[in-house]
Amino acid sequence: MRLAHFHALRPVCPACRLQGALAPLALACVEEERDEIVRSGVLGCEACGNRYPILDGLPVLVPDLPRFLSDNLFYLTMRRDLTPGVTALLAEATGPGAGIDAIRQHVSSYGWDHWADQDPAEAGGEQVEPGQVSRVLAQLLDGLPAPLPDGPIIDLGCGAGRTTADLAERTGRLVLGVDLSVPLARVAWDAVVGGHVAYERRRAGLHFERRSFSVRAEGKADVWIADALALPFADEGFALVTALNLLDCLRDPKAALAEFGRVLTPGGACALATPFDWSGAATPLANWLGGRGGRGAQGGEGARCDLALDALLSEGPSAAGALRRSRAPGEAEWRIRLHDRSSMQYLTHLSWSAKGQPGLAA
DSSP, rough: OOOOHHHOOOOOOHHHTTTTTTOEEEEEEEEEEEETTTEEEEEETTTTEEEEEETTEEEESSSSHHHHHTTTTTHHOOOOOOOOHHHHHHHHOTTSHHHHHHHHHHHHHHHHHGGGGGGGOOOOSSSOOSOOHHHHHHHHHHHHHHSSSOOOEEEEEEEHHHHHHHHHHOOOOOEEESSOHHHHHHHHHHHTTSSSEEEEEEEEEEEEEEEEOOOOOOSSEEEEOOOOOSSSSSOEEEEEEEESOOOGGGHHHHHHHHHHHHHEEEEEEEEEOOOOOOTTTSSGGGSSSSSSSSSSSTTTTTOOHHHHHHHHHHSTTOOOOOOOEESEEEEEEEEEEEEEEEEEEEEEEEEEEEEEEEEEOO
16 A cells, blocks of 8 residues: 555545544554555554554455455465465365365456566467457546546456556556455556566466566556445545446445445546346345346336446436436447456446436437
C-alpha cells in the first residue's frame, strides 16, 4: 500500500460504513515499509476498534474480517517461495481439483491474458492472443464521455492487474485496483506496484510452466483487497468506476450497481463488461439478471440479461441507485486460455452509465 494513495483515498472502516457511520482508518502499526510502501502493518478504526491487516502490501478492508480470514486462510498463508519441482509434487499429491490445482489454473488464465504480451520469453503460437482484457478495456474507455470530472479511478474486480495498470497509463490518474481473490490480488500488486509479474502458466494436465518478468510500474496505481458490495470509502470519491467480468460473479448485482453509483462523484462514469455467465455458487438464482427459464419482466424474454441490466440503469422502480445508462450498449468477444489445447470464448456485454445522467431510449 502506497502511503500517498492511502492519504489521498482516505478509506473508512467498512464495518462502520455498513452501519451508516463514516469512521476514517488510521495506520495503527507499520511493521515493514520501503520506499513509502507499507508491506506489512495494521490499519485501525478508533470508532469501533476493528483492525485490518496489510499483508504483502495489500490492505484487507472487508466488513466481516474474521470470516474472510477464515475462508481465505489457505491462500493468505500459502508460501510464495516454493520451487517449481516442489510445487508440482504438492499439486500431484493433493490431486486435480484440490485447492492448489484450482488456484494455479485460475491464476494461469488471468496471468496469461493480462501480462503474457509483455513477457519477453513468450514464444507465441497460442490459440488465442493475450491482452484481451486490455482490448476490451480500451473499447470501454473509447465509449466514455469526455472529459471526466476530477478524481481518482477505481477498478473493481481487477484480477491480475492489467486493467489497473492500463487505466493509470492512459489517464495519468491515481487508479485503485480492487479484488477479493488473494492470489490474483498478489499478482496484481506485484505487477502494478512492484513492477514484476510472476505466475505459472498451465501447459497440460498438472504440468505448469513458471513465468517471471519485469513490467513498468509508474507509481500511479495500487491494489487493495475489498468487497465491491461494501467499498471502504465515503460517498462521491471517484470519477470513474470500471468492472470487467465482475457483475456476474457477485452475490447481489443490483446492490453492486447501487454501490458503484454511491462512490461516484456527480457526473462520474461507470463502464462495465459482463458475459452474464451466471453460477449459483457465486450468485443466488433469485439475483440473476435474466438467464432463467420462464417469462421475464422484459417482453417475456427471461434470457435477455441485457434488458434486465438496462432496467437497473434506467428510471423506474427497478433502478439500482443513481446510475443511468449514458449510451447504447455494445458487445465484445473475449477468449480465455485454459491450457495449450483449450480455451473458452465469451461474448461480453459492454455497458456505459453515468451518475444521475438520463438514459437513452432503447
